[in-house]
Amino acid sequence: MTGETEETIFTWGAPPLKFGAGAADEIGFDLRQYDVHRVLVVTDPGVAATGIPQRVSENLKRFGIAAELYDRAHVEPTDESLVQAADAAADRGPWDGFVAVGGGSAIDTAKAVNLLTSRPGRLMDHVNKPVGAALPPDGPLAPLVAVPTTAGTGSESTAMCILDVLSMKVKTGISHWRLRPAMAVVDPLLTLGLPPEVTAAAGMDVVCHALESYTARSYTDFPRKQPEQRVTYCGSNPVSDLWCEKALALIAGSLRRAVHDGSTDLQARSDMMLAATFAGMGFGNAGVHLPHANAYPVAGMVTDHFPPGYPSDEPMVPHGQAVSLTAPEAFRFTYPAAPDRHLRAAELLAPGHGSTDDAERLPAALTALMRDIGMPNGIGAVGFGEGDVPQLVEGTMKQQRLLATSPREVDEESAARVLTGSISIW
Amino acid sequence: MTGETEETIFTWGAPPLKFGAGAADEIGFDLRQYDVHRVLVVTDPGVAATGIPQRVSENLKRFGIAAELYDRAHVEPTDESLVQAADAAADRGPWDGFVAVGGGSAIDTAKAVNLLTSRPGRLMDHVNKPVGAALPPDGPLAPLVAVPTTAGTGSESTAMCILDVLSMKVKTGISHWRLRPAMAVVDPLLTLGLPPEVTAAAGMDVVCHALESYTARSYTDFPRKQPEQRVTYCGSNPVSDLWCEKALALIAGSLRRAVHDGSTDLQARSDMMLAATFAGMGFGNAGVHLPHANAYPVAGMVTDHFPPGYPSDEPMVPHGQAVSLTAPEAFRFTYPAAPDRHLRAAELLAPGHGSTDDAERLPAALTALMRDIGMPNGIGAVGFGEGDVPQLVEGTMKQQRLLATSPREVDEESAARVLTGSISIW
Numbered sequence: 001m002t003g004e005t006e007e008t009i010f011t012w013g014a015p016p017l018k019f020g021a022g023a024a025d026e027i028g029f030d031l032r033q034y035d036v037h038r039v040l041v042v043t044d045p046g047v048a049a050t051g052i053p054q055r056v057s058e059n060l061k062r063f064g065i066a067a068e069l070y071d072r073a074h075v076e077p078t079d080e081s082l083v084q085a086a087d088a089a090a091d092r093g094p095w096d097g098f099v100a101v102g103g104g105s106a107i108d109t110a111k112a113v114n115l116l117t118s119r120p121g122r123l124m125d126h127v128n129k130p131v132g133a134a135l136p137p138d139g140p141l142a143p144l145v146a147v148p149t150t151a152g153t154g155s156e157s158t159a160m161c162i163l164d165v166l167s168m169k170v171k172t173g174i175s176h177w178r179l180r181p182a183m184a185v186v187d188p189l190l191t192l193g194l195p196p197e198v199t200a201a202a203g204m205d206v207v208c209h210a211l212e213s214y215t216a217r218s219y220t221d222f223p224r225k226q227p228e229q230r231v232t233y234c235g236s237n238p239v240s241d242l243w244c245e246k247a248l249a250l251i252a253g254s255l256r257r258a259v260h261d262g263s264t265d266l267q268a269r270s271d272m273m274l275a276a277t278f279a280g281m282g283f284g285n286a287g288v289h290l291p292h293a294n295a296y297p298v299a300g301m302v303t304d305h306f307p308p309g310y311p312s313d314e315p316m317v318p319h320g321q322a323v324s325l326t327a328p329e330a331f332r333f334t335y336p337a338a339p340d341r342h343l344r345a346a347e348l349l350a351p352g353h354g355s356t357d358d359a360e361r362l363p364a365a366l367t368a369l370m371r372d373i374g375m376p377n378g379i380g381a382v383g384f385g386e387g388d389v390p391q392l393v394e395g396t397m398k399q400q401r402l403l404a405t406s407p408r409e410v411d412e413e414s415a416a417r418v419l420t421g422s423i424s425i426w
Numbered sequence: 427m428t429g430e431t432e433e434t435i436f437t438w439g440a441p442p443l444k445f446g447a448g449a450a451d452e453i454g455f456d457l458r459q460y461d462v463h464r465v466l467v468v469t470d471p472g473v474a475a476t477g478i479p480q481r482v483s484e485n486l487k488r489f490g491i492a493a494e495l496y497d498r499a500h501v502e503p504t505d506e507s508l509v510q511a512a513d514a515a516a517d518r519g520p521w522d523g524f525v526a527v528g529g530g531s532a533i534d535t536a537k538a539v540n541l542l543t544s545r546p547g548r549l550m551d552h553v554n555k556p557v558g559a560a561l562p563p564d565g566p567l568a569p570l571v572a573v574p575t576t577a578g579t580g581s582e583s584t585a586m587c588i589l590d591v592l593s594m595k596v597k598t599g600i601s602h603w604r605l606r607p608a609m610a611v612v613d614p615l616l617t618l619g620l621p622p623e624v625t626a627a628a629g630m631d632v633v634c635h636a637l638e639s640y641t642a643r644s645y646t647d648f649p650r651k652q653p654e655q656r657v658t659y660c661g662s663n664p665v666s667d668l669w670c671e672k673a674l675a676l677i678a679g680s681l682r683r684a685v686h687d688g689s690t691d692l693q694a695r696s697d698m699m700l701a702a703t704f705a706g707m708g709f710g711n712a713g714v715h716l717p718h719a720n721a722y723p724v725a726g727m728v729t730d731h732f733p734p735g736y737p738s739d740e741p742m743v744p745h746g747q748a749v750s751l752t753a754p755e756a757f758r759f760t761y762p763a764a765p766d767r768h769l770r771a772a773e774l775l776a777p778g779h780g781s782t783d784d785a786e787r788l789p790a791a792l793t794a795l796m797r798d799i800g801m802p803n804g805i806g807a808v809g810f811g812e813g814d815v816p817q818l819v820e821g822t823m824k825q826q827r828l829l830a831t832s833p834r835e836v837d838e839e840s841a842a843r844v845l846t847g848s849i850s851i852w
Binding site: 007008009010011012013014016017018019020021022023026029030033035136139177227228237238239242243246274278 | 433434437440443449455459603653654664668669672704
């Protein structure tokens with residue numbers, strides 16, 4: 001690339017943050033700053049069963065805000081579930097604000113509901129190309145306060161809404177800065193009751209957010225863009241780097257403790273909540289790559305995995321499991337493209353645990369962590385064999401938007417090698 | 427303090443950032459996202475003489491935005507200068523957006539102009555208590571894009587506007603999240619022409635922002651607040667820490683180069699611009715303390731210092747000089763309250779340069795840097811002697827809002843000791 005065509009500019013954005021034990025009790029005050037009086041609280045059935053969204057709603061009333069609950073957000077949102085949620089919201093509206101309480105599914109559903117009830121237009125108008133028309137919202141949305149109940153997704157920080165478009169069997173998203181929550185309220189007390197299996201899987205999502213965006217292709221390695229061509233995911237950059245580095249350091253000190261002593265170790269829960277939010281502040285601007293691209297077909301093609309700690313009514317690979325199961329092999333593949341970054345990430349994730357082979361340090365750090373917190377041993381452990389690899393590769397290669405951020409070019413052959421090498425990890 | 431009254435919550439916010447060489451040429455596109463059509467570009471006479479604000483205005487027109495220039499922002503804004511700027515803006519308005527081009531004076535003037543022309547109310551309604559009534563704006567302001575032309579103030583990141591209230595001879599501010607710019611556009615190309623003296627002084631402002639907020643009293647050491655009592659400066663916290671740490675590391679590698687080779691070393695200029703913005707993202711939420719509190723009387727009482735590189739029509743101590751001249755002695759004083767933080771800061775600022783005495787490491791790192799970049803040797807070098815100390819102490823003690831963030835309690839006697847010890851530094 002010549003000097004004239006190299007990119008010199010990066011962009012970065014994050015919501016205002018209120019963090020700490022008890023932060024979720026103040027949301028009514030924060031929403032009143034935006035002159036909000038009637039709020040829809042969006043959550044999913046599992047989170048609703050904890051009573052947390054109801055407590056948040058009650059607290060809103062203390063500040064003179066009328067609040068109603070929508071508790072049918074679909075885990076892993078689809079185009080149908082988002083339209084259904086938006087229609088239900090419109091029927092009971094109008095709303096001048098939204099609160100999302102839950103994991104990525106609830107928060108992403110609230111983002112879509114906010115978009116579709118605040119502005120004219122239909123869902124597919126806004127979905128990323130080539131699936132949708134990628135039209136920007138034509139003006140401001142209502143204020144959305146995002147309240148994560150897991151230390152995982154980081155969706156409270158990002159300007160993305162991820163969905164499955166059922167008719168096309170593809171995972172894609174809506175991506176625009178106006179989707180970013182008006183505020184992220186991150187209260188570690190909300191996570192004390194999470195089962196160890198959920199803590200572990202969500203934690204591995206944080207690990208992969210931080211590792212993938214830290215090793216993502218640099219923003220300077222993309223061709224120079226015109227202002228109207230700039231995208232939310234601009235590649236790794238000095239700002240996303242600092243969030244990811246700190247997230248990895250927090251994970252190193254707290255993920256094992258949060259999994260094994262999560263009902264009492266508030267410090268570990270607090271550090272993991274910070275790590276999840278920090279990783280969101282990073283990857284939400286830099287982007288993720290191969291492990292996330294692999295996760296979509298792995299989660300989408302599951303037929304008979306019923307993980308403990310999750311609802312047992314349908315087979316599933318939790319997102320945090322799906323992203324991590326191919327991560328050690330993926331980072332083995334991307335290592336030659338950015339050895340220094342892989343080494344630094346390994347040092348942050350497993351300080352002082354040197355391996356004799358530099359290329360193995362990050363896969364080794366990841367594998368040790370995954371074993372310690374009870375992750376399945378590869379995609380074989382969630383039901384996939386060598387015969388499934390070609391179809392998985394097809395799904396991975398559909399994620400061109402993510403693969404574009406990989407530091408090393410991914411073709412069908414290399415994707416197949418990574419997936420085959422991930423059938424069993426240790 | 428008991429467990430029941432300790433604070434557990436911190437808040438943090440930052441504007442969206444567009445960073446890099448050429449970023450200032452895209453502002454028109456960014457403002458169009460906010461449906462802006464008629465913009466006032468606010469700057470000061472010195473910056474106007476560089477032609478940069480005019481270039482920004484021309485570029486706005488390429489995107490169909492009408493732009494006019496207000497080039498009379500007062501260096502070190504006063505209540506009078508802000509009201510004058512707001513009146514001038516109102517006369518030529520209405521405006522649906524603002525662009526500030528310059529250092530802290532231009533950006534803070536634009537914040538006040540935006541506040542006073544977007545909402546009803548008068549300046550003193552919004553000024554911090556006890557000087558003003560500290561009323562919040564009663565609704566949203568117009569979008570303000572802040573374009574710093576020095577690597578110093580960090581005002582592009584903060585929700586503060588600093589001003590002198592002339593009748594009361596006091597430096598105070600307006601502080602509310604709605605004052606935060608809608609976007610910070612940070613373009614290191616704009617700083618290539620800065621003289622070494624200005625680069626050095628502005629750079630020392632960045633150093634002090636990072637050091638003071640990194641060593642500030644922790645948010646957990648304040649009494650528990652109700653939501654309506656939360657303030658912009660909440661004490662050091664995990665988010666402000668990460669920005670400050672990174673700012674110090676960037677300064678260590680680039681400030682000397684930016685001063686000595688600033689017209690050609692774009693990498694050093696770029697790193698200092700990042701450092702200034704990062705420090706703003708930190709101190710703008712954590713707060714600053716004793717060196718900034720001392721800076722106000724030092725700058726305010728000057729009678730005969732005419733620094734090279736600055737306008738020679740009136741005596742002045744540039745803000746970055748004023749904050750740094752008492753910093754070595756101030757950190758010698760605060761060291762016992764937070765030894766680990768002072769040591770870590772010293773290590774970031776001067777990696778590997780150990781001193782035999784831990785308490786001396788940060789003062790030594792600061793002093794070495796100040797000598798290398800040509801800072802005056804203490805407040806004696808800008809005209810103050812022992813006889814001035816009582817009056818300087820009086821000015822310092824007026825800054826109770828800043829002193830509240832000091833990790834060690836400051837009384838008149840300790841303030842006098844720090845100021846006396848700063849008459850000559852080396």
